[in-house]
Amino acid sequence: MRFFTQHLSAAIGALGEFQRRLTGNLMTITVIGIALALPAIFILALDNLAEVSQDWDGTPSANVYLERTLSEQEQTALLSQIDALSGITRSVLISAEQGKTTFAERTGMAEMLNLLEQNPFPAVIQATPVNTLNPDEVSALVGTLADLPGVEDVRLDQAWLQRLQTIVDLASRATGLIGALLAIAVVLVVGNTIRLDIENRRSEIEIMKLIGGTDAFVRRPFVYTGFWHGLMGGMLAWILSAIVIAVVARPANRLAGLYDSGFALSGPWLADGLTIVATGVFLGLVGAWVAVTQHLRRIEPGEGT
């Protein structure tokens, strides 16, 4: 109970201090807000993109187009031959008839198809490579498939998806790096603000130590200052990223529509927002801790008086 009230009063006291130097603190919070919002926006956008690529399972499947001259028995024989290949986990035969039906269902162009004398669809075997294959092994496999007798053509579908995946990976890494740099910036900004705070309250700190304040007691208000900075900066970052994403969402979604993609930019949701705020609080506390451990210990009532 005593512990709790001491912390409560330190937390509120830090807020009071905060109000006293409002402009400086607001500037610090704005810097934190922007520094957190930037990576947050990129991470959110990338999350949205990653969702697109996860709608398909990670590994591309190969569409093996069969020659029209193949009989049904020959098709089935080919299917088991492909199934037996070491790099393939699953293979499905889609007959020309099935292909036509599916297409008709999807597009509603059944009548038009019926006008055609001949089924325009070839029989296809959909072969899914095991997902441990690297891109080189996948292309080798595609070569093997293409060389099989009775195979007309092999297309690795969703190759674009792989490209997208690579771009997302690249962008994630860049974002992670930039995020790390900005996190360091936040720690330094909070640390510097609290360092100034400590300098301004030097005589107060001396008096506290003089009358028996422990290190923990003297440290507490400054750590709470870092906490408030992080909390408010984090909330600002949440708001900023929500605004930016709302502004960008419409054109982004229209663009995605042009690519016939289900991609829709959205967020930040509650969980994202809380993560941003928690990150802010964490970095604020780290910054405070750095400042406090570096500067508070040096202030002793014994020195210079």
Added chain:
Amino acid sequence: MIRFHGVAKRYPGGNDALRGISFEVTQGEMVFVTGPSGAGKSTLLRLIPLLERPTRGSIIVNDVNLATLTRRRIPYLRRSIGMIFQDHRLLPDRSVFDNVALPLVIAGFEHKEAQRRVRAALDKVGLLDRERSDPATLSGGEQQRVGIARAVVSRPSILIADEPTGNLDPALSEEIMRLFEQFNRIGVTLMIASHDHALVERLGHRRLHLADGALA
């Protein structure tokens, strides 16, 4: 209560402030530390709450050898010693009440009890009606009495005062000293550094006279 044995203090610059002094102050004693400027009076007093560490010798306070105290234990030593300074050392942006309450806040006293003790301390120094005031609006003598209230509020067994009347006129000085005598009467051990030989003479307590870092 307080025992110095062969205590010397050399400041980092090479200044020998104290050159091996030994004395004992027993419980309930009131002792003046006198001597010319630079004799080492402040240094002597500052060693007791470990505002400085001695270079040599041993200091025992309340049966604790200060040499054995780690940095972490120092705050608890200081809580058992009330300190009063010539320049009061009050927090200018807190009310008189909050200033006096500070040692209790640090020690984690419960609010009601703290309030009661602060009022009692302010009453003792005659400033109960000024508890909401800003320290800067008080006279020098009143500020000094706030400092005394803060020093006694947690009821320490030892009070240390470094020239508590240095800035005060003779009448006020005497008043402050009489206040100290009151605390002494209820069993508090006091060590007071003072320049005011006439006043010290008149009060007639034990004296430790320092000259150039040695007891004379």
